[in-house]
Amino acid sequence: MKPGMVPPPPGEESQTVILPPGWQSYLSPQGRRYYVNTTTNETTWERPSSSPGIPASPGSHRSSLPPTVNGYHASGTPAHPPETAHMSVRKSTGDSQNLGSSSPSKKQSKENTITINCVTFPHPDTMPEQQLLKPTEWSYCDYFWADRKDPQGNGTVAGFELLLQKQLKGKQMQKEMSEFIRERIKIEEDYAKNLAKLSQNSLASQEEGSLGEAWAQVKKSLADEAEVHLKFSAKLHSEVEKPLMNFRENFKKDMKKCDHHIADLRKQLASRYASVEKARKALTERQRDLEMKTQQLEIKLSNKTEEDIKKARRKSTQAGDDLMRCVDLYNQAQSKWFEEMVTTTLELERLEVERVEMIRQHLCQYTQLRHETDMFNQSTVEPVDQLLRKVDPAKDRELWVREHKTGNIRPVDMEI
Numbered sequence: 001m002k003p004g005m006v007p008p009p010p011g012e013e014s015q016t017v018i019l020p021p022g023w024q025s026y027l028s029p030q031g032r033r034y035y036v037n038t039t040t041n042e043t044t045w046e047r048p049s050s051s052p053g054i055p056a057s058p059g060s061h062r063s064s065l066p067p068t069v070n071g072y073h074a075s076g077t078p079a080h081p082p083e084t085a086h087m088s089v090r091k092s093t094g095d096s097q098n099l100g101s102s103s104p105s106k107k108q109s110k111e112n113t114i115t116i117n118c119v120t121f122p123h124p125d126t127m128p129e130q131q132l133l134k135p136t137e138w139s140y141c142d143y144f145w146a147d148r149k150d151p152q153g154n155g156t157v158a159g160f161e162l163l164l165q166k167q168l169k170g171k172q173m174q175k176e177m178s179e180f181i182r183e184r185i186k187i188e189e190d191y192a193k194n195l196a197k198l199s200q201n202s203l204a205s206q207e208e209g210s211l212g213e214a215w216a217q218v219k220k221s222l223a224d225e226a227e228v229h230l231k232f233s234a235k236l237h238s239e240v241e242k243p244l245m246n247f248r249e250n251f252k253k254d255m256k257k258c259d260h261h262i263a264d265l266r267k268q269l270a271s272r273y274a275s276v277e278k279a280r281k282a283l284t285e286r287q288r289d290l291e292m293k294t295q296q297l298e299i300k301l302s303n304k305t306e307e308d309i310k311k312a313r314r315k316s317t318q319a320g321d322d323l324m325r326c327v328d329l330y331n332q333a334q335s336k337w338f339e340e341m342v343t344t345t346l347e348l349e350r351l352e353v354e355r356v357e358m359i360r361q362h363l364c365q366y367t368q369l370r371h372e373t374d375m376f377n378q379s380t381v382e383p384v385d386q387l388l389r390k391v392d393p394a395k396d397r398e399l400w401v402r403e404h405k406t407g408n409i410r411p412v413d414m415e416i
Contacts, residue, residue: 023048133342140345160262160341163348164255170355171251177359178244181236181366188233195226209396214387224380232373239369240362247358258344265337272330279323286316 019025022039025047036043132142144159199222207215248254290312297306 020048140349141342144345145341158266160345161259163345164259167255167348167351168252170352171248174244174247174355174359178241181241181244185233185236185241188229188236192226192229192233195222195229199223199226209399210387210391211393211396214384214391217384217387221380221384225377228373228376228380231376232369235369236366240366243362244359247355258348262337262340262344265333265340269330269333269337272326272333275326276323276330279319279326283316283319283323286312286319290316 019035022037023035024038025033025035033047034043034045035048037048133139134142140163144163147156147158148162149155150157199219201219204215206212290309293309293312297309
């Protein structure tokens with residue numbers, strides 16, 4: 001369905017009067033004008049006044065309308081008169097010329113609406129500029145009302161089911177990221193253990209002098225580096241892996257509850273829709289029966305025809321009442337489904353934004369810890385650099401000779 005607004009019908013209030021900021025006017029599928037505050041999503045039958053405290057339409061009243069969806073309200077709840085219902089039914093009367101025939105308004109109503117998932121929507125041709133709830137945001141609440149063909153089979157997948165699948169996939173991706181960080185931690189821990197073990201190695205431990213001091217510092221730097229990596233792995237566990245793993249531990253259960261709730265509403269809607277169609281057929285049959293008996297009375301085929309007409313009229317009236325009741329129940333279920341769909345899809349949208357932001361923050365924490373680890377690693381080799389700059393072979397030789405000299409008497413030539 002194309003986004004946009006519905007042009008006003010003739011006879012409506014002048015549209016040259018400017019609405020207060022943030023308000024837009026639309027038409028319901030039955031042609032009744034209502035108003036939507038695009039900032040607060042408030043809806044009302046009463047035309048909002050540009051002057052606070054002064055009603056614009058005397059005698060009208062605000063209604064608790066369901067949220068707009070693609071510029072359309074699920075109306076027809078008991079609080080509203082029949083003109084707001086998605087289905088309109090004319091109660092049967094004794095007028096034989098109207099019995100068993102569809103009224104022009106009903107035909108026109110069917111031409112101007114389409115049914116998806118047992119829910120009536122304005123026909124795209126009659127509402128070429130239907131407005132979205134969030135026209136610039138590609139919001140979940142605007143684009144997942146119908147079913148989509150399953151690419152892996154011949155069946156269909158409900159739009160809401162696609163949203164749930166995305167949520168569950170996001171939870172799985174989050175879990176896999178946590179497992180990835182856990183592998184990273186294991187590498188750090190193994191690396192730290194190997195560094196610590198190597199620092200205790202006795203190789204070249206007998207090196208002497210300033211070079212020996214520098215070599216000893218090299219081995220100590222390995223132990224210091226091992227400690228840095230152990231701290232890094234511990235922080236990765238507490239500040240990255242664990243939050244990723246524990247975020248929304250009961251998420252799958254919550255999504256199942258949400259799925260069952262929406263599915264139950266759809267089943268109820270389908271059941272109410274079937275009841276409406278059944279009641280409509282029953283009314284048609286009663287009307288035909290009444291029309292037949294009326295014709296029999298006109299040609300006086302039976303003395304009991306007049307009494308039969310009274311019975312047929314009562315049954316036809318009862319069938320009309322049953323149809324009105326079924327329509328009312330259907331519109332209640334439809335209104336509830338619309339409200340829950342809008343509320344739930346917006347909540348799923350919020351949860352997805354929250355999940356992405358949470359992961360982004362913890363990955364930023366990971367990079368921060370990496371930078372800190374690199375900085376600490378650099379500090380472990382600085383003492384080594386300082387000692388290496390002080391290595392002095394001549395001084396080392398002097399010290400060694402002083403400690404290990406055996407004498408300075410050299411052999412001389414012998415004379416004969």
